[in-house]
Amino acid sequence: MTNLCPECEAELRLPTNAMENELIACPDCGSELEILSLNPIEIALAPQVEEDWGE
Numbered sequence: 001m002t003n004l005c006p007e008c009e010a011e012l013r014l015p016t017n018a019m020e021n022e023l024i025a026c027p028d029c030g031s032e033l034e035i036l037s038l039n040p041i042e043i044a045l046a047p048q049v050e051e052d053w054g055e
């Protein structure tokens with residue numbers, strides 16, 4: 001399964017056991033991506049969560 005990173009358009013290879021709602025990282029730009037759907041494959045940038053726990 002292949003798809004393009006919505007951020008940099010690098011070709012992504014999804015793990016064969018990829019699941020919907022799984023988060024993956026683009027190997028090219030490092031963006032966090034979320035698998036919205038597997039059939040058809042839909043990938044979107046994952047919402048940026050800013051950790052602000054002050055640790």
Ligand SMILES: [Zn+2]
Pocket residue numbers: 005006007008009010026027028029030031
């Ligand atoms: Zn990318």
